[in-house]
Amino acid sequence: MSQVQIEELQIKYSFQEDTLKQLNEVVADQQKELLILKSEIRNMKSELQNMQETWQSSENISNEQELPPHY
Secondary structure, eight states, X not given: OOHHHHXXXXXXXXXXXXXXXXXXXXXXXXXXXXXXXXXXXXXXXXXXXXXXXXXXXXXXXXXXXXXOTTX
């Protein structure tokens, strides 16, 4: 293998290393974002369940307080 070919391979290898580092950073950032989004979804789900329970509870109370139609 000639000196020129070796240098070209070294240059290509260097570019590949840089590209892999950049891709790794992107993947790491995306993982962090996914964890944040999962946490937000869990919080929203919990809030929705609380709202549904509150709504059902208030609906039951109002139904119990209503008089039947024949009164």
